[in-house]
Amino acid sequence: xxxxxxxxxxxxxxxxxxxxxxxxxxxxxxxxxxxxxxxxxxxxxxxxxxxxxxxxxxxxxxxxxxxxxxxxxxxxxxxxxxxxxxxxxxxxxxxxxxxxxxxxxxxxxxxxxxxxxxxxxxxxxxxxxxxxxxxxxxxxxxxxxxxxxxxxxxxxxxxxxxxxxxxxxxxxxxxxxxxxxxxxxxxxxxxxxxxxxxxxxxxxxxxxxxxxxxxxxxxxxxxxxxxxxxxxxxxxxxxxxxxxxxxxxxxxxxxxxxxxxxxxxxxxxxxxxxxxxxxxxxxxxxxxxxxxxxxxxxxxxxxxxxxxxxxxxxxxxxxxxxxxxxxxxxxxxxxxxxxxxxxxxxxxxxxxxxxxxxxxxxxxxxxxxxxxxxxxxxxxxxxxxxxxxxxxxxxxxxxxxxxxxxxxxxxxxxxxxxxxxxxxxxxxxxxxxxxxxxxxxxxxxxxxxxxxxxxxxxxxxxxxxxxxx
Amino acid sequence: xxxxxxxxxxxxxxxxxxxxxxxxxxxxxxxxxxxxxxxxxxxxxxxxxxxxxxxxxxxxxxxxxxxxxxxxxxxxxxxxxxxxxxxxxxxxxxxxxxxxxxxxxxxxxxxxxxxxxxxxxxxxxxxxxxxxxxxxxxxxxxxxxxxxxxxxxxxxxxxxxxxxxxxxxxxxxxxxxxxxxxxxxxxxxxxxxxxxxxxxxxxxxxxxxxxxxxxxxxxxxxxxxxxxxxxxxxxxxxxxxxxxxxxxxxxxxxxxxxxxxxxxxxxxxxxxxxxxxxxxxxxxxxxxxxxxxxxxxxxxxxxxxxxxxxxxxxxxxxxxxxxxxxxxxxxxxxxxxxxxxxxxxxxxxxxxxxxxxxxxxxxxxxxxxxxxxxxxxxxxxxxxxxxxxxxxxxxxxxxxxxxxxxxxxxxxxxxxxxxxxxxxxxxxxxxxxxxxxxx
Numbered sequence: 025x026x027x028x029x030x031x032x033x034x035x036x037x038x039x040x041x042x043x044x045x046x047x048x049x050x051x052x053x054x055x056x057x058x059x060x061x062x063x064x065x066x067x068x069x070x071x072x073x074x075x076x077x078x079x080x081x082x083x084x085x086x087x088x089x090x091x092x093x094x095x096x097x098x099x100x101x102x103x104x105x106x107x108x109x110x111x112x113x114x115x116x117x118x119x120x121x122x123x124x125x126x127x128x129x130x131x132x133x134x135x136x137x138x139x140x141x142x143x144x145x146x147x148x149x150x151x152x153x154x155x156x157x158x159x160x161x162x163x164x165x166x167x168x169x170x171x172x173x174x175x176x177x178x179x180x181x182x183x184x185x186x187x188x189x190x191x192x193x194x195x196x197x198x199x200x201x202x203x204x205x206x207x208x209x210x211x212x213x214x215x216x217x218x219x220x221x222x223x224x225x226x227x228x229x230x231x232x233x234x235x236x237x238x239x240x241x242x243x244x245x246x247x248x249x250x251x252x253x254x255x256x257x258x259x260x261x262x263x264x265x266x267x268x269x270x271x272x273x274x275x276x277x278x279x280x281x282x283x284x285x286x287x288x289x290x291x292x293x294x295x296x297x298x299x300x301x302x303x304x305x306x307x308x309x310x311x312x313x314x315x316x317x318x319x320x321x322x323x324x325x326x327x328x329x330x331x332x333x334x335x336x337x338x339x340x341x342x343x344x345x346x347x348x349x350x351x352x353x354x355x356x357x358x359x360x361x362x363x364x365x366x367x368x369x370x371x372x373x374x375x376x377x378x379x380x381x382x383x384x385x386x387x388x389x390x391x392x393x394x395x396x397x398x399x400x401x402x403x404x405x406x407x408x409x410x411x412x413x414x415x416x417x418x419x420x421x422x423x424x425x426x427x428x429x430x431x432x433x434x435x436x437x438x439x440x441x442x443x444x445x446x447x448x449x450x451x452x453x454x455x456x457x458x459x460x461x462x463x464x465x466x467x468x469x470x471x472x473x474x475x476x477x478x479x480x481x482x483x484x485x486x487x488x489x490x491x492x493x
Numbered sequence: 494x495x496x497x498x499x500x501x502x503x504x505x506x507x508x509x510x511x512x513x514x515x516x517x518x519x520x521x522x523x524x525x526x527x528x529x530x531x532x533x534x535x536x537x538x539x540x541x542x543x544x545x546x547x548x549x550x551x552x553x554x555x556x557x558x559x560x561x562x563x564x565x566x567x568x569x570x571x572x573x574x575x576x577x578x579x580x581x582x583x584x585x586x587x588x589x590x591x592x593x594x595x596x597x598x599x600x601x602x603x604x605x606x607x608x609x610x611x612x613x614x615x616x617x618x619x620x621x622x623x624x625x626x627x628x629x630x631x632x633x634x635x636x637x638x639x640x641x642x643x644x645x646x647x648x649x650x651x652x653x654x655x656x657x658x659x660x661x662x663x664x665x666x667x668x669x670x671x672x673x674x675x676x677x678x679x680x681x682x683x684x685x686x687x688x689x690x691x692x693x694x695x696x697x698x699x700x701x702x703x704x705x706x707x708x709x710x711x712x713x714x715x716x717x718x719x720x721x722x723x724x725x726x727x728x729x730x731x732x733x734x735x736x737x738x739x740x741x742x743x744x745x746x747x748x749x750x751x752x753x754x755x756x757x758x759x760x761x762x763x764x765x766x767x768x769x770x771x772x773x774x775x776x777x778x779x780x781x782x783x784x785x786x787x788x789x790x791x792x793x794x795x796x797x798x799x800x801x802x803x804x805x806x807x808x809x810x811x812x813x814x815x816x817x818x819x820x821x822x823x824x825x826x827x828x829x830x831x832x833x834x835x836x837x838x839x840x841x842x843x844x845x846x847x848x849x850x851x852x853x854x855x856x857x858x859x860x861x862x863x864x865x866x867x868x869x870x871x872x873x874x875x876x877x878x879x880x881x882x883x884x885x886x887x888x889x890x891x892x893x894x895x896x897x898x899x900x901x902x903x904x905x906x907x908x909x910x911x912x913x914x915x916x917x918x919x920x921x922x923x924x925x926x927x928x929x930x931x932x
Binding site: 090091392405407408409410411412413414415416417418419420421422423424425426427428429430431432433434435436437438 | 834851
């Protein structure tokens with residue numbers, strides 16, 4: 025990336041500031057020694073170290089993907105990343121006062137403590153490799169809701185943790201799940217006891233500060249029978265000239281009759297490779313929603329999946345991708361129907377601007393036992409400029425004759441006549457374009473909590489400035 | 494040159510090259526080198542994700558093919574004789590086990606400058622015309638991945654096939670037919686069809702592939718369709734092989750300015766069928782309608798891959814593939830609409846619909862878009878669903894047996910595609926086969 029390009033990007037990206045924070049520990053390179061050191065710093069049980077080392081083997085054995093975005097630049101840099109960076113902060117402060125000032129200021133700029141007061145049930149904040157803050161409202165804690173860092177999950181709830189950890193996404197699932205399994209640090213451990221309904225969202229915020237760094241958070245969420253939860257994650261980082269890597273693994277278990285939502289608003293800078301595995305198991309009568317918003321990153325490969333394992337389980341996956349210059353967002357969704365009377369839907373809205381490229385890649389798989397499974401997929405792509413690109417790769421594998429599977433996709437461009445109409449009504453061109461884009465993503469955006477929908481609209485307005493005309 | 498023992502394929506290459514003109518021999522050798530340098534496709538190739546290619550098929554001896562042993566129509570094997578009688582074609586070439594066995598061509602065609610004969614014969618009688626056109630749509634260049642290995646093998650080792658040339662401005666009313674009949678198993682056979690429609694010409698060509706049940710026969714067929722500006726071709730490839738045949742067909746059309754291709758691929762027979770139908774829209778106003786119907790019964794696996802490649806602006810393409818699977822039959826549809834940056838003002842559509850009729854039936858559907866131009870209209874849709882129980886119930890209350898009701902629903906389902914093909918006799922033939930299969 026050239027300096028001017030970078031400057032241009034840095035101007036548009038308001039979270040690109042970096043903090044003067046000297047880490048306590050920085051570990052470079054992809055070796056068993058680094059894995060051992062991470063495990064030792066965390067004081068982990070022996071089984072978990074074994075698990076990590078085995079996963080590193082799996083990572084080395086698995087080939088690089090032969091499909092999707094070009095990862096050759098990333099591949100060349102794999103030996104040069106810092107794989108663990110411990111910030112100079114005590115772990116898991118429960119009050120923002122305990123967070124070192126320069127780090128706290130970052131979260132204040134991002135508006136996290138304020139949102140916590142107003143609209144959230146709990147907040148976790150990760151800075152580089154560690155959660156520096158984790159707090160949940162007292163009344164939820166009293167009802168037995170657990171919302172902790174993944175490390176505290178291992179330490180304080182080892183049996184529960186071990187029962188579910190890596191069952192939904194085993195290290196063998198894909199190369200980057202293996203990498204995360206070897207190196208994971210930070211992320212949340214969430215447990216909602218039977219029948220408990222967490223009405224306002226829990227939020228985790230991921231911040232990368234160190235240059236040339238790989239962040240590998242790991243989140244495990246267990247929603248027990250009849251319980252309810254909404255978890256939101258957001259991410260930003262400074263702009264560096266070198267590339268960075270974010271490889272998370274999110275595992276969610278939605279038990280009988282439970283309901284969960286997982287919302288991501290990803291706004292990494294355009295030097296980030298964002299390669300994430302997210303999967304939910306949904307048991308009988310349960311419901312899970314993925315809402316996946318991808319605005320940032322250089323390359324994203326991310327396909328939130330739901331496996332409908334119990335009769336009557338349901339899942340919705342809503343996806344927004346907005347790719348500008350220098351971005352290739354390969355996003356999508358997977359729905360696996362593994363029980364009778366399961367149902368699901370996927371709605372994907374992508375926007376490509378400038379030379380941006382957004383790709384939808386999805387899988388709908390109906391297993392032989394999934395009688396009467398029903399699924400509908402809708403993918404719409406909007407192309408803003410002449411050089412914008414879009415792809416659609418939906419895979420449908422149907423092994424049950426009573427299943428009903430539908431897929432529709434359209435590609436259209438930002439219509440001159442619509443913009444013209446709006447300008448004749450006195451709306452400036454940029455605003456008109458932003459208005460059309462907002463209307464285009466409305467079916468997905470309306471599922472966001474209000475504060476996030478407002479933020480998303482604001483981001484779109486920023487993105488659309490100067491994009492037409 | 495070291496005196497190593499030639500493999501059977503190399504020996505075949507030598508034999509075929511020896512009887513080819515120099516330019517063709519060289520092209521065959523180049524293609525063989527490409528073949529030799531590629532691996533067989535496996536499930537790791539996205540285009541072969543759902544179909545296993547058994548390399549042992551290409552260790553079967555090569556069918557000799559080529560040459561001619563002409564018979565009167567009434568001495569042809571019964572199956573193909575009956576098709577010839579029932580078909581609407583006004584001129585026909587019949588190949589039996591790769592040899593030209595019959596040709597019935599009205600003299601007036603030749604008088605008007607039409608060349609319709611076997612490719613081998615055309616090499617002698619119209620060598621220059623063949624040289625200028627062969628391997629234009631499917632040649633050794635551009636074959637890069639394992640998914641192209643079969644096309645390279647065919648380019649090297651084709652032994653027979655048909656050639657059609659229609660001169661500029663000539664409009665042929667009556668359909669022409671090419672019948673590929675076989676009753677020999679235990680071989681691999683490579684056929685090649687070359688169609689050239691000059692500026693403004695118009696023709697209809699039906700290719701049929703048919704046989705009784707056979708012991709393991711690998712049939713590789715390539716069709717090259719060259720549509721010069723303003724020409725119009727209706728083309729149908731109707732595959733009704735008996736069980737035991739493994740059918741691999743790659744068709745590619747180059748469609749120039751204002752030319753129109755109306756294509757139908759019907760896949761009803763064979764143990765394994767893999768059909769690749771591609772249209773290259775290389776000039777403004779080019780138009781490609783690509784229809785497909787298929788029915789996979791017990792023990793059958795039918796795979797389809799369509800490509801709509803728009804390199805020019807202002808062209809149009811439309812894919813509509815529908816099929817059903819019964820017993821443990823498996824159907825696969827994959828397709829790609831690819832728009833290059835120059836392909837502004839494109840209209841491209843793609844629809845696949847499948848019907849599953851039994852517990853063990855399977856359908857895979859992957860309709861894909863790669864769009865690099867913004868002023869376009871593109872959409873695709875796919876659906877897989879059971880037969881409508883409400884409709885079955887309605888018919889049952891009217892005294893129609895369940896199986897018969899299903900038959901009617903499948904026929905109605907496929908009629909949506911077949912209804913677009915104004916070849917009455919061909920449609921009746923396809924409908925009858927599906928009816929028999931469901932009985």
